[in-house]
Amino acid sequence: MEIKSARFIISNTDVTKCPSGNLPEYAFIGRSNVGKSSLINMLTNKKGLAMTSSMPGKTQLINHFLINDAWYLVDLPGYGYAQRGKEGREKIRSIIESYILNRYEMTCLFVLIDCRHEPQKIDVEFLEWLGENEIPFCIVFTKADKLGPVRFKENVEAYKKRLLEDWEKLPPVFYTSSEKKQGRTELLDYIGSINDS
Numbered sequence: 776m777e778i779k780s781a782r783f784i785i786s787n788t789d790v791t792k793c794p795s796g797n798l799p800e801y802a803f804i805g806r807s808n809v810g811k812s813s814l815i816n817m818l819t820n821k822k823g824l825a826m827t828s829s830m831p832g833k834t835q836l837i838n839h840f841l842i843n844d845a846w847y848l849v850d851l852p853g854y855g856y857a858q859r860g861k862e863g864r865e866k867i868r869s870i871i872e873s874y875i876l877n878r879y880e881m882t883c884l885f886v887l888i889d890c891r892h893e894p895q896k897i898d899v900e901f902l903e904w905l906g907e908n909e910i911p912f913c914i915v916f917t918k919a920d921k922l923g924p925v926r927f928k929e930n931v932e933a934y935k936k937r938l939l940e941d942w943e944k945l946p947p948v949f950y951t952s953s954e955k956k957q958g959r960t961e962l963l964d965y966i967g968s969i970n971d972s
């Protein structure tokens with residue numbers, strides 16, 4: 776799929792105020808600093824579209840971007856930022872949960888995982904929660920350029936093995952680097968294939 780246009784529409788903390796019109800939505804989520812904003816900017820080919828920040832946890836809103844006037848790319852708040860405190864974390868959790876559980880338009884959720892880290896409890900529990908709630912999702916490994924090919928493969932395989940302790944099979948998996956524009960075609964074609972079906 777080609778991206779012909781991408782524009783920011785609205786930021787929200789309230790799922791009932793998300794855009795109307797029933798366009799399909801593809802949402803992106805992950806722990807703070809996982810590389811979500813960089814990935815969104817890479818996918819849309821627009822540098823400043825999603826706000827990247829060296830300060831983790833800065834984006835705490837549901838952001839809607841209209842793509843090709845046909846679908847929304849949705850940037851969900853980053854979860855699990857320790858310094859936000861218990862109350863802050865609970866607030867973010869409720870925003871995320873209400874979007875994922877109630878947003879009828881959400882067609883697929885892309886869960887971002889930093890390829891450098893071992894499986895983290897917070898991510899594994901989140902993936903389990905998605906499964907329990909029958910949410911359609913994919914896993915997107917980010918920052919592939921930060922590891923050599925051997926380490927990258929080892930890490931990814933270890934991650935999949937951990938998930939297969941709880942799951943019979945894995946959801947679709949993508950491998951990306953925003954730095955090298957890796958995985959862009961694969962992700963966009965996947966979205967295109969769902970949109971066309």
Ligand code: GDP
Nearest residue numbers: 807808809810811812813827828918952953954
């Ligand atoms: P977010 O908090 O999940 O939105 O993460 P950002 O997109 O702001 O990225 C966090 C940090 O990781 C920034 O310093 C980015 O430059 C860096 N980063 C993000 N994606 C990549 C990538 O694919 N490769 C490399 N080398 N760095 C990345």
